[in-house]
Amino acid sequence: MAKPTPSLTVALLQAREAAMGFFRPLLNEHGLTEQQWRVIRILKEVPDHQLESRELAEIACILRPSLTGVLVRLEKTGYVKRWKPANDQRRLCVALTEAGHRLFDTMSGDMHQQYRRIKRQLGADNYKTLMTLLEQLQRVEP
């Protein structure tokens, strides 16, 4: 009689919700959506703070059609710039602007503080183990 097993994907979602509870107020203060912040954050940690939108979509877990709109709005608020590289007009490049860098730096302190609070509640060892396992899970494929 088909019994449900505790769901991995639901557990991941609920855990993420719990974690996002620490950051959402800060994002709201700065008028950013989760996706906009992911884009800024990912661009910040990449060489040249610049990516092709295809790669950005993959890393940020934002589908291409959604990313189109996210980038339009982020450009409108001045945090990123977009352009098509001359050698391949199909592609689209994205980079952080100066304002984007400043925004990240402004929010960075509070972000770190929230991370410390999560680590304190979960335990530093548990936190490290969890990150390792998540990286392994990221690499599974059908």
Next chain:
Amino acid sequence: MAKPTPSLTVALLQAREAAMGFFRPLLNEHGLTEQQWRVIRILKEVPDHQLESRELAEIACILRPSLTGVLVRLEKTGYVKRWKPANDQRRLCVALTEAGHRLFDTMSGDMHQQYRRIKRQLGADNYKTLMTLLEQLQRVEP
């Protein structure tokens, strides 16, 4: 100079995306969205296969305004039924229909098979550890 730390919330998202890759084809075959399946799945594992929509929203990580629409569509396709309990007309109750139970049972085998494939790639011990840590993370709060 504000350096980004590997992001827990992004890691959770990417890991979930990897896991969902195993299930999305199955959901599509049956014309279900992720949220619709979460509702069915959660109702299945609850006593009486029935919940107040408030609790359901919390467990399924679906905000109340979204859940309204999800339930309307799930009722339209016949997998759940909704009603207001006589003693408190503010609340809304939801339960699986017969068709809902049959759908779950039909999909259950394939779902379990995908879980086995994920476990095989991640390792049974790792899988168990991960689930435990996710449950702990779910309980952190700001």
Next chain:
DNA sequence: TTGAATTCATTAACATCTTAATGTACAAAA
């Protein structure tokens, strides 16, 4: 070199997310 595949971004249409605002039903205080 021409024409058929391929690779991108974007648009379209519908479902869901997110916050704020509404409205109704119940509960508690005056």
Next chain:
DNA sequence: TTTTGTACATTAAGATGTTAATGAATTCAA
């Protein structure tokens, strides 16, 4: 009892998720 407060679901509006379709640029094969 009337008033005030509270707990719900729902609506509203803009942003995003999701799949399929479109269209432009590039690549590859004939």
